[in-house]
Amino acid sequence: MARRSTPDLGGSFALGSRRVHRVGYGAMQLAGDGFSGPPRDRDEAVRVLRAAVGGGVDHIDTAQFYGSGAVNAVIRAALHPYPQDLAIVSKVAVGHHTRAEEIDRAVEANLRALDVGGVAAVNLRMPDPSAPPDRGFDAQLASLGKARDQGLIGGVGLSNVSRQHLVRALEQTEIVCVQNLFNLADQRSLDVLEECAKRDIAFVPYCPLGWPLATRQRILESPVLAELGTRLAATPTQVALAWLLDLAPNVLLIPGTRTREHLTENLRAGDVVLDDAARVELRRCFPTGRPARPAGITGIR
Ligand SMILES: NC(=O)c1ccc[n+]([C@@H]2O[C@H](COP(=O)([O-])OP(=O)(O)OC[C@H]3O[C@@H](n4cnc5c(N)ncnc54)[C@H](OP(=O)(O)O)[C@@H]3O)[C@@H](O)[C@H]2O)c1
Numbered sequence: 001m002a003r004r005s006t007p008d009l010g011g012s013f014a015l016g017s018r019r020v021h022r023v024g025y026g027a028m029q030l031a032g033d034g035f036s037g038p039p040r041d042r043d044e045a046v047r048v049l050r051a052a053v054g055g056g057v058d059h060i061d062t063a064q065f066y067g068s069g070a071v072n073a074v075i076r077a078a079l080h081p082y083p084q085d086l087a088i089v090s091k092v093a094v095g096h097h098t099r100a101e102e103i104d105r106a107v108e109a110n111l112r113a114l115d116v117g118g119v120a121a122v123n124l125r126m127p128d129p130s131a132p133p134d135r136g137f138d139a140q141l142a143s144l145g146k147a148r149d150q151g152l153i154g155g156v157g158l159s160n161v162s163r164q165h166l167v168r169a170l171e172q173t174e175i176v177c178v179q180n181l182f183n184l185a186d187q188r189s190l191d192v193l194e195e196c197a198k199r200d201i202a203f204v205p206y207c208p209l210g211w212p213l214a215t216r217q218r219i220l221e222s223p224v225l226a227e228l229g230t231r232l233a234a235t236p237t238q239v240a241l242a243w244l245l246d247l248a249p250n251v252l253l254i255p256g257t258r259t260r261e262h263l264t265e266n267l268r269a270g271d272v273v274l275d276d277a278a279r280v281e282l283r284r285c286f287p288t289g290r291p292a293r294p295a296g297i298t299g300i301r
Contacts, residue, residue: 009056010245010270013252015202016121016155016176020087022245023270024059025052025263026206026254030074031067038070044258049078051260053086055267059120061179061204061254063091064110072113080115087120089177089204091159094140095127103143107152122147123157123179126165129189133165138172145173159206163191170199177202177252183210184219184240184286197248204252208244209237224285234272237262241269243282247301 010022030045032038039045052060064072072090079086092106107122124144126137144156155176158169169175178196180189182205189205196203210216219225225236232239237255244251255266274282279301 007055007267008270009267010253011249013202013250014176014200015059015087015089015252016174018085018087018120018154020059020252021056021270022249022252023057023241023267024061024252024254025049025057026061026256027071027075028061028063028066029256029258030071032070035066037067039067039074039258041258042074044260045074046078048258048260048263049075051263052267053079053083055263057267058083058085059087059089059252059254061089061091061206062110062114063093063125064106064113065093069109069113072110076113076115082116087154088114088116089121089123089157090114090119091123091125091157091179092144093125093127096131096136098140100139100143103140104147107144107147111152118152118154120153121155121157121176122153123159123177125159125179126161129160129162129165129180133162133168137165137168141169141172148173157204161192163195166192166195175201177204179204179206179254181205181207181211182244183208183215184243184282185210185215187286187288190288193248193251197250200250202252203248203250204254205244206254208253208255209240219286222285224281228278228281232272232274232278234269235265237265238269238272239274239278239282241266242272242274243279245270246274246279 012019030039090110147153157177159179182189193203210219220236225239
């Protein structure tokens with residue numbers, strides 16, 4: 001496999017009105033143990049963030065609730081004043097009864113903590129993708145739409161949603177990205193990915209290496225990934241990430257890590273080129289349970 005001296009980061013795709021590299025960075029892992037409180041090693045957290053941006057990352061995912069504000073604080077300490085082309089995307093986690101004022105306050109808390117006038121996008125993070133969208137969802141979505149119209153956020157995104165949520169949201173407003181659990185071993189959101197691909201909306205798989213831990217181990221310790229890695233001169237992690245990039249051009253990655261070593265490895269995933277034999281082998285080992293290329297959908301492998 002031909003390696004470039006700097007990572008290609010998988011090319012780029014639109015995130016609303018911006019274009020970002022397809023390999024970005026998710027900051028959740030920088031929170032302390034159990035995802036609460038400050039980083040275990042704050043100096044390394046700062047170095048990881050600077051190495052990500054130094055390596056070309058222009059899309060960082062965060063949330064004010066990661067480490068109860070500690071993750072946004074370390075992003076600000078490491079990267080402020082932010083490079084102009086850096087798209088920071090945050091999220092607001094809502095429950096069924098979260099009111100508009102609480103969403104407004106959560107958006108403001110992110111901006112204050114990051115010390116910015118606006119962020120590239122904020123995802124409305126739903127509690128349960130299997131709960132059908134209702135008028136409460138519409139009202140919560142409208143709050144983020146208002147924040148966008150006020151210039152506080154560049155675009156509205158969704159997280160942890162069904163295709164039904166997405167379609168209903170699109171009847172009301174523009175959606176720039178959808179962030180759902182998706183990886184080799186958990187492809188339940190394939191229909192959401194397909195809908196996003198059809199409409200040129202960025203699909204951002206969270207936990208791209210698998211969740212919970214046993215699932216991540218099943219992926220990263222799979223003999224199939226080890227064999228493919230040897231053949232493609234890649235690590236199993238890079239194969240797992242390259243598979244996601246290969247699925248459709250609208251997939252944007254945000255793998256999380258608290259070490260520069262893993263960051264460097266993850267950023268190189270965009271350089272790994274899967275061939276048809278690799279795709280077939282990965283589909284055999286991690287089946288979707290659905291046809292590989294659903295009728296009428298282009299762009300999904
Ligand atoms: N919208 C949502 O509800 C939601 C939910 C979860 C996450 N997210 C976002 O999605 C991002 C990605 O998800 P995630 O961080 O949970 O999971 P992930 O990226 O799938 O995996 C992170 C885990 O894998 C390990 N890891 C990372 N790179 C590795 C490598 N090259 N080799 C071996 N192990 C490696 C990390 O440990 P080390 O630290 O030791 O590298 C960490 O334990 C998060 O950071 C967050 O920004 C969003």
